Amino acid sequence: xxxxxxxxxxxxxxxxxxxxxxxxxxxxxxxxxxxxxxxxxxxxxxxxxxxxxxxxxxxxxxxxxxxxxxxxxxxxxxxxxxxxxxxxxxxxxxxxxxxxxxxxxxxxxxxxxxxxxxxxxxxxxxxxxxxxxxxxxxxxxxxxxxxxxxxxxxxxxxxxxxxxxxxxxxxxxxxxxxxxxxxxxxxxxxxxxxxxxxxxxxxxxxxxxxxxxxxxxxxxxxxxxxxxxxxxxxxxxxxxxxxxxxxxxxxxxxxxxxxxxxxxxxxxxxxxxxxxxxxxxxxxxxxxxxxxxxxxxxxxxxxxxxxxxxxxxxxxxxxxxxxxxxxxxxxxxxxxxxxxxxxxxxxxxxxxxxxxxxxxxxxxxxxxxxxxxxxxxxxxxxxxxxxxxxxxxxxxxxxxxxxxxxxxxxxxxxxxxxxxxxxxxxxxxxxxxxxxxxxxxxxxxxxxxxxxxxxxxxxxxxxxxxxxxxxxxxxxxxxxxxxxxxxxxxxxxxxx
Ligand code: BES
Ligand code: MN
Ligand code: ZN
Numbered sequence: 001x002x003x004x005x006x007x008x009x010x011x012x013x014x015x016x017x018x019x020x021x022x023x024x025x026x027x028x029x030x031x032x033x034x035x036x037x038x039x040x041x042x043x044x045x046x047x048x049x050x051x052x053x054x055x056x057x058x059x060x061x062x063x064x065x066x067x068x069x070x071x072x073x074x075x076x077x078x079x080x081x082x083x084x085x086x087x088x089x090x091x092x093x094x095x096x097x098x099x100x101x102x103x104x105x106x107x108x109x110x111x112x113x114x115x116x117x118x119x120x121x122x123x124x125x126x127x128x129x130x131x132x133x134x135x136x137x138x139x140x141x142x143x144x145x146x147x148x149x150x151x152x153x154x155x156x157x158x159x160x161x162x163x164x165x166x167x168x169x170x171x172x173x174x175x176x177x178x179x180x181x182x183x184x185x186x187x188x189x190x191x192x193x194x195x196x197x198x199x200x201x202x203x204x205x206x207x208x209x210x211x212x213x214x215x216x217x218x219x220x221x222x223x224x225x226x227x228x229x230x231x232x233x234x235x236x237x238x239x240x241x242x243x244x245x246x247x248x249x250x251x252x253x254x255x256x257x258x259x260x261x262x263x264x265x266x267x268x269x270x271x272x273x274x275x276x277x278x279x280x281x282x283x284x285x286x287x288x289x290x291x292x293x294x295x296x297x298x299x300x301x302x303x304x305x306x307x308x309x310x311x312x313x314x315x316x317x318x319x320x321x322x323x324x325x326x327x328x329x330x331x332x333x334x335x336x337x338x339x340x341x342x343x344x345x346x347x348x349x350x351x352x353x354x355x356x357x358x359x360x361x362x363x364x365x366x367x368x369x370x371x372x373x374x375x376x377x378x379x380x381x382x383x384x385x386x387x388x389x390x391x392x393x394x395x396x397x398x399x400x401x402x403x404x405x406x407x408x409x410x411x412x413x414x415x416x417x418x419x420x421x422x423x424x425x426x427x428x429x430x431x432x433x434x435x436x437x438x439x440x441x442x443x444x445x446x447x448x449x450x451x452x453x454x455x456x457x458x459x460x461x462x463x464x465x466x467x468x469x470x471x472x473x474x475x476x477x478x479x480x481x482x483x484x485x486x487x488x489x490x491x492x493x494x495x496x
Contacts, residue, residue: 001137002156003130003177005169006109010068011038015158016105017061017072019096021115022047022054023081031111031160032075039067043075054078056088059099072105078115086411089117089125093132100154101136107156113169114160122165123172124409130176131183131484133157138184140191140477175307179487182303183480189295190470190478194271194288199238199246199319202268202294206248206317209298213305215254221247226358233337234318234358237351240275240328241321247359248294250301250315254308255494260369261312262493264301264486265359267352267375268294268319275322275348276330283472290352292469292478293374294319299483304490311494314366318355322348334432338362339454344432352377353447354436357454364457370399371460372489373451374482380443382467389415390482391464393448399459406489412482414463423449 010018010031021029026047028036036043042065046052052060058077065073076096079088093112100108113125120128137153161169189197189205203220210218223244226235231247238245248268251261269290273279279287297315304313329335333345335354338361343354352375363371381391390407392414394400400416407413426438426446434453438446448462468481 001133001153003173004156004158005166005173006158006160007163007166008109008160010035010109010111012069013109014069015107015109016070016154017074017100017103017108018068018070019074019076019100019108019110019112021078021092021112022052022075023078024054026054027081029078029111029115031114035068035073039065042066043073052077057091057095059095061099061103070109072103074099076112084115085118086120089115089120090128090132090411093129094136097133097136101152105154107158108154109158109160111160114162121168122161123168126159126161126169126172127176129157129159130173131180134177134180134184138187140187142188142192178303178306179484181306182299182483182487185302186292186295186299186480186483187478189298190289190292192288194321197288197291198243198270199268199321200243202270202291202317202319203246203248205298206250209302210250215252216301216305217251219249221249229338229362230336231338231358231362232335233343233354234320236329236333236335236345237322237354238320240323240325243321245318245320247362248317248319250297252301252304252313252315254304255310255312259312261314261366262490263314263316263363263366263368263371264297265316265356265363265371265373266293266295266297267291267356267373267377268317269322269352269355270319272322272349272351273324275351276324276328277347277349278324279349286470286472289470289478290376291319292376292465295478296374296465296481296483296486299480300486300490303483303487309490309494311490313490314363314368316359316363318359320355322351337454341434341453342432344429344435346435347437350436350447353450356451360451360454368458371455371458372403372463372486374463374465374486376466376469377464378444378447378466381464384444385415385467387467387471389413390468390485391444392416392461393419393445394461395419395452395455396459396461399461402492403461403463403485403489406492407482407485410484410488412484414482414485417445419445419448419452
């Protein structure tokens with residue numbers, strides 16, 4: 001899909017579809033009122049006839065409007081005037097993109113970036129339009145032998161902005177496309193089944209990404225390398241699998257040499273059966289999404305490359321399967337992590353922390369300015385926060401706040417949870433330095449407590465994305481979250 005900006009007025013523009021906003025109680029936006037004037041009151045008449053009110057998310061398509069040069073005009077409901085905010089704007093952008101794609105139009109000119117939205121700049125509005133247009137065009141049909149021919153996304157979206165905003169709008173187009181390409185990569189990888197998206201496949205994808213930029217260096221460590229470094233915890237998870245584990249490192253040197261990097265560590269369990277502590281059968285297929293943390297690291301780096309972001313980033317992905325086998329870890333087994341700390345594996349289904357702890361220790365060698373791990377870590381996080389916010393836990397409040405703000409700005413939110421000392425005793429083991437589970441209470445927090453024992457040497461934050469990385473049910477599919485949050489965080493760091 002191609003994106004450009006324009007300042008042509010809606011009545012004059014030649015296109016498959018003009019997209020205009022309408023507020024509740026049939027209140028035309030300024031651009032819609034202009035269009036209405038050139039078409040002799042066409043819009044007011046349609047609204048008066050009761051075809052639409054302007055409720056958030058509604059759309060109305062009118063064909064061959066007399067007096068204008070477009071083939072269609074689409075009205076998009078924006079809700080109550082004055083209440084138009086970030087989220088309702090995103091909803092309007094989304095409905096508009098869905099409806100225009102379902103029409104026969106080849107291209108469209110959108111006037112939605114001209115709408116007044118509280119606390120949103122023109123740059124942000126344009127980015128939302130681009131990101132939503134990309135997002136609705138994604139279909140997880142890579143493995144369908146017959147593609148759905150009724151899906152015909154528009155090929156070109158032109159976005160109207162004030163002349164004064166044109167430069168920032170062009171930047172927003174480029175950034176929006178960069179982020180959308182990262183989100184799309186994360187979704188594509190997430191949606192792939194476990195028999196295709198294996199640890200080796202993730203490593204190949206990382207190498208592919210490496211080919212796209214001089215600034216990205218990719219290396220892949222084998223199990224023998226992990227053995228040498230003493231990663232007994234990571235290796236204990238892959239014991240039960242015939243697919244060898246991989247530790248993938250992606251080094252993006254976009255910033256000045258010698259400036260400390262931000263490290264992103266993504267959980268890459270390409271299928272989580274639970275291991276010997278096997279999971280129940282219902283929805284077990286969704287455990288192919290247990291590598292969405294890894295996918296978000298790859299997606300974020302892809303966006304960094306596309307934006308040529310002036311920052312140093314290291315991506316680290318411990319990738320493995322978690323399967324039951326005669327050689328798999330058993331409850332009660334004790335392993336030694338790279339840090340030297342011993343761990344009693346009381347539940348083999350708490351495998352994410354077992355692979356992350358060694359990756360987090362390893363990551364110390366890059367002397368990171370900050371480390372963020374991203375993991376579909378606990379079912380408890382889905383219970384606590386549902387599918388709206390990622391869980392955020394950190395050993396540094398400033399870093400946590402930066403991430404919260406980035407999430408707000410990118411509309412990819414996280415919620416801060418406590419990481420108090422009081423929770424640590426839940427990890428006590430009679431036989432090892434710690435257990436890998438902390439009992440029934442506060443499962444998301446005790447999982448983070450476990451990780452915190454491996455991150456004392458640097459500023460660290462943990463994003464539990466179990467609730468946000470994919471949707472179940474009829475709309476089952478990866479969301480690409482939290483690529484937007486992470487990219488926004490890096491943009492903010494890079495630009496000070
Ligand atoms: N990958 C799962 C977490 C998960 C479960 C994410 C359901 C999304 C939906 C993780 O490896 C896991 O199994 N965690 C256990 C931990 C428990 C054994 C302490 C869980 O949450 O049940
Ligand atoms: Mn598990
Ligand atoms: Zn898991």
